[in-house]
Amino acid sequence: MATRNAHLVPIGAEPESGDVAVQRTWRSAVRLSSVAARMERFLGGSGFDRGPWLTVAFAGGIALWFWLGNPWQWGVAIAISVLVALGASASARPFNAFPELRKAAAALGLLVSFGICVIWLRSELVGAEAIERPEVRSIVAKVLEREEQPGEDRVRLVLAFQDAESGQAHKVRVNVPISKDDPAAQEEAVIRLRVRxxxxxxxxxxxxxxxxxxxxxxxxxxxxxxIGELEIAEPAMQSAGLAKVQRDLAAHVRARIDGSPGTIAAAFASGDRGAITDRDEEAMRDSGLTHLLSVSGLHVSAVIAAAYLLALKLLALWVWLTLRVRLPLVAAAVGATAGIGYTLLTGAEVPTVRSCVGALLVLAALALGREALSMRMVAAAAFFVLLLWPESLVGPSFQMSFAAVLSIVALHNSVWVKSFLAPREERWIATIARRGTMLLVTGLVIEVALMPIVLFHFHRAGVYGAFANVIAIPLVTFVSMPLIALALLLDIVGAGGPLWWLAGKSLELLLGIAHWTAVQPGAVKLMPEMGVGLFAMYVAGGLWMAMWRGGTRLFGLVPWLVATPLFLLAPIPDVLVSGDGRHVGIVGEGDRLLVLRESRSDYAKDNLLEMAGQEGEPVSLSDWPGAECTRDFCSLTIERGGRPWHLLLSRTRDRVAERELAAACDLSDIVVSDRYLPRSCRPRWLKADRSLLDRTGGLSIDLKNERFKTVAAGQGEHGWWRGGRDEPPPRRRQ
Structure with a gap:
């Protein structure tokens, strides 16, 4: 009776012990039910399109697979997601009164598990085991891809060959100097060569x-x-493959426009960026215009829009057809054909495919009289790309493309923007001013949306990119690309010369904008590493702001407001050590980075500068007065956290007397070497020799807090990682 009538206990009366337990359970259920009811009302009255969140859940499952470290964790994540979906589908009272909440939980749980399964399966199907160690060998291989890169003075070949001993097939990428290239090394040719x-x-x-x-x-x-010479074993069959057409088109464009403008024009026409110089690449990157060089949304949309409008206007002149056929359907078919052809011609890279799919959905919406730009269209394109290439989710290309599109769609679907751009009775100059203002606002919104992605992947922030894009995007969309297209068309009858001249001048203006913007003070700011957690907060906040409507979307600012000060106040690493132990960077000793070796590799130098968040040329330790360097070692002392830290850094692999090395290690807090050091070398805190670095990969060391990050910490047991597990930092001996 006590249990059955627990709810009848008078107020103020002392219930029996059994009553207390039941009453607490009942109150807990009431609280959970109340929370669920609020969520149900929120979802029911939100008025937003819920379909795109299914793509977000699918992408979340893919991201979860990359973040989790090993198969048992992936299996547990799948099981939990499926259980959530099943529990939501068959939930008992009191939660069966909340259909919106149950449908959301069931759908999101299933799609998260589906995302994990898709990327796991993709990894197992396409993942290629790396060779065990560096090697030099002679091979007979078939050419799969050929990419000409005159800007780098080389040709890049993707080859397939079979190991004669193991019988295992390998796919490798080999750089061939232009001076040793044979033009007959085309796709499907068989070549004989010696490679490192x-x-x-x-x-x-x-x-x-x-x-x-x-x-x-x-x-x-x-x-x-x-190494050595390249020999053709079997020439390729003569065929008009798309790769050859792409190269021929790029060569034709570069022949019509000289210099740097010609290399940019070739990139627009065929997607071939191989001839663009490093100087122009850097200027476009630092000015925020590098997205123009990758054939993606802007280019595909311009081609499809031009084909659609041209077909619509020309077909409208045919009265017989106009009276019998819906012209938007025919024009959409023409635009779709042009878009698919351009996508295939430019290499069908993931950003291009994504843009083509999105543009085709827009065409379908226009043909059916539906809203052309919507979140559902963007989500459908994203789902399609992720289903085929789920690994693209963690790459900057996918993230930047969809962040830009989401920003544009969210901004232009907002009430105040629609009101601002609504037609009205006014002078033409006022209309141009409003459109120009909106273009600038759109550029700023895109710049803000892309900044966390750029910081996370490239560790640099641009300042003037939005202003440069205000001029550059209309210039490319309405001047350069139409001129190039018309010039190619007129070249059929040999009359494209004047248009090529105009196209070249427009691209000279584009490059001028890029170079001028890139050299302005503060145009680029290098920043240290942004952690995965902070990046996830920015992504979550951005998605919330883009996909909700009304005042609710402002809650997305909360993660940004939390993440920004955490990022700005995050400690900058004091010491950076590359995974092979050869490159060491020391931060905080003046305005410039101290390096152990002056590397001829721009890759090593740029990595050290970006992770340190410093600009300018590094200073070699051998030239720095605070360091003592011999032929074999450099030693120095730096102050961090109110205490001195003694560093000993190896410079060569020559033999050193063990007793002398042990004595030097005993006086040091940190020893870094690109070789295996004997056990007798025992520094007070950290011995980062090959024995440790082979397991951990590169290190980022924070001396003040006596901790370090490792490359291994973000790898887990994924197939591409060949090192060991992450290791906790040791305690410092006094």
């Missing part, structure tokens, strides 16, 4: 670019370079 091969490189430092992951999903087991 290397396993795909993991990130040099924590937070750096992970080429090993990219190579894994690209099926590459090694990269390398040609």
């Amino acid at each position: 091969l290397m396993p795909p490189a993991p990130p040099m430092l924590p937070g750096g670019y992970d080429f090993a992951r990219t190579a894994w999903f690209g099926g590459l087991s090694a990269t390398g370079s040609l």
Whole structure:
């Protein structure tokens, strides 16, 4: 009776012990039910499109697979997601009264688990085991891809060959100097060559670019370079493949426009960026215009829009057809054909495919009389790309493309923007002013949306990119690309010369804007690593602001407001150590980075500068008065956290007397070496020799807090990682 009538206990009376337990359970259920009811009312009255959140859940499952470290964690995540979905579908009282909440939980749980399964399956199907160690060998290989890069003075070949001993097939990428290239080394040709091969490189430092992951999903087991001469064993069959058409088109455009403008025009026409010089690449990057060089949304949309409008206007002149056929349907078919052809011609890269899919959905909406730009259209395009290439989610190309599109759609679907751009009775100059203002606002919104992505992947922030894009985007969309297209068309009858001249002048203006913007004070600011957690907060806040409506979307600012000061106040690493132990950077001793070696590799130098958040040329330790350097070692003392830290850094691999080395290690807090050091070398805190670095990868060391980050910490047991597990920092001996 006590249990059955627990709810009848009078107010103020002391219930029996059994009554207390039941009453607490009942109150807990009431509280949970109340929370669920509020969520139900929120979802029911939000008035937003819920479909796109299914794509977000799918992407979340993919991201979860990359973040979790090993198969049992992936399996547990799948099981939990499925259980949530099943529990929501068959939930008992009191939650069966909340249909919106139950449908959301069931759908999101299923799609999260589906995302994990898709990327896991993709990794197992396409992942390629890297070669064990660097090697030099002679191979007979078939050419799969050929990419000409005159700007780098080389040709890049993707080859397939079979190991004669193991019988295992390998796909490798080899750089061939132009001076040793044979134009007959086309796709499908069989060549004989001697190559130096290397396993795909993991990130040099924590937070750096992970080429090993990219190579894994690209099926590459090694990269390398040609040694000696290249010999054609079997010439390629003569065929008009798209790759050859692309190269011929790029060569034709560069022949019509000289110099740097010609290389940019070739990139617009064919997607071939191989001839663009490093100087122009850097200027476009630092000015925030590098997205114009990648054939993506802007270019595909321009081609499809031009084909659609041209077909619509020309077909409207045919009265017989106009009276019998819906012209938007025919024009949409023409635009779709042009878009698909341009996508295939320019290499069908993931950003281009994404843009083409999105543009085709817009065409379908226009043909059916539906809203052309919507979140559902963007979500459908994203889902399609992620279903085919789920690994693209963690790459900057996918993230930047969709962040820009989401920003544009969210901004232009907002009430105040629609009101601002609504037609009205006014002078033409006022209309132009409003459109120009909106273009500037759109550029600023895109710049803000892309900044966390750029900081996370490239560790740099641009300041003037929005202003440069206000001029550059209309210039490329309405001047340069139409001129190039018309010039190519007129070249059929040999009359494209004047248009090529005009196109070249427009591209000279584009490059002028890029170079002028890039050299302005403060145009680029290097920033240290942004952690995955902070980046996730920015992504969550951005998605919330883009996909909700009304005042509710402002809650998305909360993660940004929390993440921004955490990022700005995050400690900058004091010491950076590359995964091979050869490159060491020391931060905080003046305005410039101190380095152990003056590397001829721009890759190593740029990685150290970006992770340190410093600009300018590094200073070699041998030239710094605070360091003592011999032929074999450099030693120095730096002050951090109110205490001195003694560093001993190896410079050569020459033999050193063990007793002398042990004595030097005993006086040091940190020893870094690119070789295996004997056990007798026992520094007071950290011995970062090859024995440790082979397991951890590169290090980012914070001396004040006596901790370090490792590359291994973000790798887990994914197939592309060949090192060991992360290791906790040791305690410092006094």
